[in-house]
Amino acid sequence: MDTVVNKYRLYWSLQIGGWMLYAFIQIVSSFLATVGGVAPRRIIFLLAEAILCLLVSHFFRSFLIRWKWLYFPMPKLIPSVLMAVFVMGIIVYFLRIPVNLLLGRLFDPIIAFDPSQILGQSFFYTILFFLWALFYFIYHYFDRYNKSLKYEASMIEIELNNLKSQLNPHFIFNALNSIRALVDENPSKSKQAINQLSNILRNSLASDKKGLTKFDDELRIVKDYLGLESIRFEERLKTEFDIHPLSYGFLVPPLMIQTLVENGIKHGISKLTKGGMIQVKTYVDNERMKIHIRNTGHLVNGAKRTKTGLGLKNTIQRLKLIYGDEASFRIVNENDNFVLTEIIIPQQITYESINRG
Secondary structure: OHHHHHHHHHHHHHHHHHHHHHHHHHHHHHHHOOOOOOOOHHHHHHHHHHHHHHHHHHHHHHHHOOOOHHOOOHHHHHHHOOOOOHHHHHHHHHHHHHHHHHHHOOOOOOHHHHHHHHHHHHHHHHHHHHHHHHHHHHHHHHHHHHHHHHHHHEEEEEEEEHHHHHHHHHHHHHHHHHHHHHHHOOOHHOOOOHHHHHHHHHHHHHHHHHEEHHHHEEEHHHHHHHHHHHHHHHHHHEEEEEEHHHHHHHHOOOOHHHHHHHHHHOHHHHOEEEEEEEEEEEEOOOOOOOOOOOEEOOEEEEEEEOOOOOHHHHHHHHHHHHHHHOOEEEEEEEEHHHHHHHHHHEEEOOOHHHHHH
């Protein structure tokens, strides 16, 4: 939240400071070009012009954010921006006319509607807004580039911790023991279990090469993991999935959901004599996906009975690095019997370079 507030303050500081600098330069130029000084109403007109430019450019910024122009490919972005700044130039030109009339006709309104005058003056404002847009896009380009560097610099440490928390030796040992017990009594099920373990290992080893993965692939790993754990827990582990159809259009950090499911089993179900249930449910609304992972168990004072594991810390850190303030994470007692882990992520990620590998 602090990052968002600081960026908003920076934006308004640059916005107000930049257009006031433009007004100052215009006023000084008028003094230098006019013999006998500049009339006060001329100064007011130039200040009003700068305010109009500020308002139009701010509206343009809101438009950029609303329609996600920052994520346009360059062949689409360049003509769109050129057209937009030209339209903005014409808008400001015509907004100047009523200001001129209010201040007592600093220029002839009839001349103001001359096509050559409209085109020439609008072109001047077009250049101004083009420079504004150029600065705006360059700033956001470097901002996203810095986030990308920060993400990549942290990935090695995060992935090492992920391997410790997700593919811990106890899980592999228990899985292999369960498979060994099945070899004689149920060969077909043991073959299926070997395939499930193989899929988990392969995806875990490949996860350090990509920042995001398809939700469908992640869900498949979760089901493979639960399939292996169901061999160990037998009737003590029940699973339930309720997946919104639009969820398959999302990308998620690899092994994130699997980590949270494992967390629920390790700190919840495994500690209960009768076992319990793991439920994975998704909701999609307004280009955002809400993931709910419920497990039988209980948190004590909002924390686990044991120390918070690396899995949760990594999940929070990865969400922050990838989505910034657009994602959220929480884990709470839903009631006396269930713990709810909730993740909310946007469909449009903060920057596109995250899957360059």
